[in-house]
Amino acid sequence: MSPIYAAYAMLALAIMTEVTGSTFLVKSEGFTKLWPSVAVIVLFAIAFYLLSQVIKVIPLGVAYAIWAGVGIILTAAVGYFIFRQSLDIPAMIGIALIVSGVVVINMFSNSAGH
Template sequence: MNPVYTAYALLACAIVTEVIGSAFLVKSEGFTKPVPTLVVVVLYVIAFYLLAQVIKVIPLGIAYAIWAGVGIVLTAVVGFIFFRQQLDLPAMVGIGLIVAGVMVINLFSASSGH
């Protein structure tokens, strides 16, 4: 399998584990609940391990931009669906700009590892 495809698959897994870990931050109630706190720590360790594998193939700046950008969007979606957290128009516009930035990187940047 192509190492770039593998790296992007690992990046997707890193994003998902980080987003789930972030959702458990809410459940940990400021790290006062041990089980959700442990879940946060384990998922963040996994996410950063996966990110470390990704940057062997994809440049750090590109990988991190995608990880952070997609993570922000997915975390906002999780907050909306599971925690009923509303976003106002400026927040949605900002998230849209983040999505646009990730798309520009992936579609047009020679640095993205394609």
């Protein structure tokens, strides 16, 4: 596997662990529940470790934009589908703009490491 594909695979895993950690953040109830709190700390540590490996190959600005953008989208989806948190029209427009930004970076930027 080429380094760029490995970096994007690690980035995907970093995003998944960050979103899962955010989900446990809700379950920790302000860090008052032990095991969900431990899960938050472990999952965020893994996410940041993976991100630190990704930026060896993909520029920091691009990697972080993708990590944060996709993380926001997936976290909003978890909030909506799992926790039944509603999204209003401005929130949906904002998420659409984030998706657009991630697409532009990956499709058109030479900085993305393609």
